[in-house]
Amino acid sequence: MPRAGLTPDRVARAAADLADERGWEQLTLAAVADSLGVRQPSLYKHVASLAALRRMVSRLAVTELGERLMSAVAGRSGTDALQQLAAAYRRYAHERPGRYAASVVAPAPGDDEHARVGEAIIATIAAVLRGYHIGDGPADESVLHAIRALRAVLHGFVALEAAGGYALALDLDESYRRLVDGFDAALRRQAEQPRDAGTPVGATTVRGAR
Amino acid sequence: MPRAGLTPDRVARAAADLADERGWEQLTLAAVADSLGVRQPSLYKHVASLAALRRMVSRLAVTELGERLMSAVAGRSGTDALQQLAAAYRRYAHERPGRYAASVVAPAPGDDEHARVGEAIIATIAAVLRGYHIGDGPADESVLHAIRALRAVLHGFVALEAAGGYALALDLDESYRRLVDGFDAALRRQAEQPRDAGTPVGATTVRGAR
DNA sequence: ACCGCCAGCTATAGCTATTAGCCTTTTAGT
DNA sequence: ACTAAAAGGCTAATAGCTATAGCTGGCGGT
Numbered sequence: 001m002p003r004a005g006l007t008p009d010r011v012a013r014a015a016a017d018l019a020d021e022r023g024w025e026q027l028t029l030a031a032v033a034d035s036l037g038v039r040q041p042s043l044y045k046h047v048a049s050l051a052a053l054r055r056m057v058s059r060l061a062v063t064e065l066g067e068r069l070m071s072a073v074a075g076r077s078g079t080d081a082l083q084q085l086a087a088a089y090r091r092y093a094h095e096r097p098g099r100y101a102a103s104v105v106a107p108a109p110g111d112d113e114h115a116r117v118g119e120a121i122i123a124t125i126a127a128v129l130r131g132y133h134i135g136d137g138p139a140d141e142s143v144l145h146a147i148r149a150l151r152a153v154l155h156g157f158v159a160l161e162a163a164g165g166y167a168l169a170l171d172l173d174e175s176y177r178r179l180v181d182g183f184d185a186a187l188r189r190q191a192e193q194p195r196d197a198g199t200p201v202g203a204t205t206v207r208g209a210r
Numbered sequence: 211m212p213r214a215g216l217t218p219d220r221v222a223r224a225a226a227d228l229a230d231e232r233g234w235e236q237l238t239l240a241a242v243a244d245s246l247g248v249r250q251p252s253l254y255k256h257v258a259s260l261a262a263l264r265r266m267v268s269r270l271a272v273t274e275l276g277e278r279l280m281s282a283v284a285g286r287s288g289t290d291a292l293q294q295l296a297a298a299y300r301r302y303a304h305e306r307p308g309r310y311a312a313s314v315v316a317p318a319p320g321d322d323e324h325a326r327v328g329e330a331i332i333a334t335i336a337a338v339l340r341g342y343h344i345g346d347g348p349a350d351e352s353v354l355h356a357i358r359a360l361r362a363v364l365h366g367f368v369a370l371e372a373a374g375g376y377a378l379a380l381d382l383d384e385s386y387r388r389l390v391d392g393f394d395a396a397l398r399r400q401a402e403q404p405r406d407a408g409t410p411v412g413a414t415t416v417r418g419a420r
Numbered sequence: 421a422c423c424g425c426c427a428g429c430t431a432t433a434g435c436t437a438t439t440a441g442c443c444t445t446t447t448a449g450t
Numbered sequence: 451a452c453t454a455a456a457a458g459g460c461t462a463a464t465a466g467c468t469a470t471a472g473c474t475g476g477c478g479g480t
Contacts, residue, residue, distance in 0.1 A: 003427060003476070025235070030467060041469080042428045050468065106374030118377075141380060148367070148376055148385045149392065155375075156366020157358075164316030165365075166358055167328075170351060175358045182359065185399065186392050213445065213458060240436060251438075252459050260437065 004038050008046045011036065012056040019057060019098025027054065027098070054102065059114045061099035065092050066120045073124060077131040079184050085128055086154060086180040093158040101162075104155065125150055132187040146187065153183055214248050218256045221246065222266040229267060229308025237264065237308070264312065269324045271309035275302050276331045283334060287341040289394050295338050296364060296390040303368040311372075314365065335360055342397040356397065363393055 014035050019027045029050050033040040047053045072088035073081040093100040107114035125147050135142030157176055160166055166175070224245050229237045239260050243250040257263045282298035283291040303310040317324035335357050345352030367386055370376055376385070 006427080028467070029469090038427095039429060040467085041430085041471095044469075045427055104370070104373050104375065106377070144378060144380050145385045145388045148370075148378075148380075149389045151375070152366035152370055152389060153363055154366070155370055156362035156364070159369055160314070160358075160362055160365055163314050165314065165361070167316070168354060168358075170354050170358075175355045178355045179359045179362060182396050182400075186396050189395065189399070190392075216458080238436070239438090249460060250436085251440095251461085254438075255458055 004036060004042070006036060006038065006042070006046050008056065011043060011046050012053065012060055015053050016057045016060055016096075016099050016102070019102060020096050021098070024098045024101035027057070029053065054105075055108055055111065055114070057099065058102040058105050058107075059111070059117065061096070061103035062114065062121065063117045064096070064099065065089075065103050066117050066124065068092050069121060069124045073128055077128075081128045081131060082184050082187075083180060085125070086176070089154045090158050090161075090176060093162065097162060100158070104159075122147060129187070132191050134187060134190045142190070146190075150183060153179060214246060214252070216246060216248065216252070216256050218266065221253060221256045222263065222270055225263050226267045226270055226306075226309050226312070229312060230306050231308070234308045234311035237267070239263070264315075265318055265321065265324070267309065268312040268315050268317075269321070269327065271306070271313035272324065272331065273327045274306070274309065275299075275313050276327050276334065278302050279331060279334045283338055287338075291338045291341060292394050292397075293390060295335070296386070299364045300368050300386060303372065307372060310368070314369075332357060339397070342401050344397060344400045352400070356400075360393060363389060 011032065015027060015032045018031055018035055022031070027050075029043055030040050032053070033043050036043075043053075047056065068088050068091075069085055072084045076084055107118055126143060129143055129146050129150065132146075134140075134146060157179060161172060166172060221242065225237060225242045228241055228245055232241070237260075239253055240250050242263070243253050246253075253263075257266065278298050278301075279295055282294045286294055317328055336353060339353055339356050339360065342356075344350075344356060367389060371382060376382060
């Protein structure tokens with residue numbers, strides 16, 4: 001019997017593909033083995049457990065998403081960069097739903113590679129937001145809060161979309177466009193009038209619908 | 211052998227409690243049976259399957275969340291209502307993490323009760339947003355897009371928070387406050403200058419951080 | 421050609437969902 | 451009350467999944 005020539009990487013890739021096809025929750029070692037033409041226990045020569053495999057897929061997904069975001073904003077800035085970032089983010093979630101779901105799970109403590117690629121995404125987002133010149137100095141935390149806000153906006157939309165949470169017969173592209181435009185407007189607004197303690201600042205563009 | 215006195219409702223409630231304690235993903239019929247002091251197959255006299263039980267928990271959660279949101283905004287309007295709504299939403303996700311996760315799954319086609327309570331949440335959100343007077347007429351879809359945007363913002367934040375996605379040592383309450391304030395500002399802005407086709411409108415308040 | 425390692429295999433244990441069939445408690449009808 | 455039907459809980463059994471143990475043969479290095 002010829003060998004299958006598996007490697008941890010090939011296994012992770014097959015698992016990621018299966019997650020995209022059948023769903024991240026439905027990912028199973030049995031199915032992965034099957035798709036690789038191998039018996040299920042054989043996988044244990046390459047991965048420690050199902051949980052470990054999931055972590056590998058998660059790392060893989062974060063890496064891929066990071067690359068896509070990075071190249072989406074390369075050479076751009078301001079509104080243009082933000083729009084391209086948002087479009088690339090949602091596109092990835094559509095094209096690779098299983099990987100996207102995997103990308104959301106937090107790195108295991110001690111998984112430095114995973115943490116590193118995760119921070120690369122944050123860095124890309126931070127670079128885009130810095131183009132808006134919000135906050136008054138290097139010590140200002142406004143950009144950090146803005147990163148959280150943007151991630152919430154992007155993930156919230158694509159997650160609800162994927163969950164079938166937007167039932168209404170109303171154009172999703174339009175909703176997303178307005179959401180991103182609104183965020184952009186809020187950033188500009190915040191740049192104009194930096195928030196002193198107590199003064200509400202920023203605003204999410206709103207023309208959303210259920 | 212005295213009877214346990216189970217009902218579909220009691221089973222669903224026990225399942226919801228377990229989901230809160232151990233996680234929605236880890237919800238298992240075996241654990242539910244155990245917590246009810248009953249053998250596992252006995253549950254089948256009350257629920258059709260694990261999937262059906264999950265749907266019941268989901269319905270339960272949507273109902274509860276809807277009640278909380280409703281009472282949070284009762285007698286309030288504008289910024290006040292929005293802030294209370296947002297606070298109640300996040301509080302529910304914190305207090306009942308398993309139920310919250312359950313509440314996000316879309317109603318099964320044909321589950322009218324589930325759809326109904328889901329729409330009650332939308333109605334509550336819509337009521338709050340209508341207080342901002344965005345859009346120019348009854349036919350304007352701005353409010354619908356705004357509902358989607360607000361849901362994305364709220365869910366995105368609490369989902370990333372629950373997933374451990376906000377690793378930075380930066381106050382989460384403050385991030386959320388700024389996010390909601392920003393959304394509020396964006397709504398006001400949009401009310402002032404209703405968007406004609408092509409004009410970017412609305413903005414998410416931004417002082418987020420990762 | 422020879423040797424050793426390691427990848428993939430079979431066998432198996434333990435957990436979960438689900439079905440079938442039994443038996444006893446409860447309830448409804450007279 | 452009496453009884454028959456219905457309902458609720460049980461044991462037994464099946465099937466799929468993860469995970470471990472131990473065997474075996476292919477392949478690279480000498």
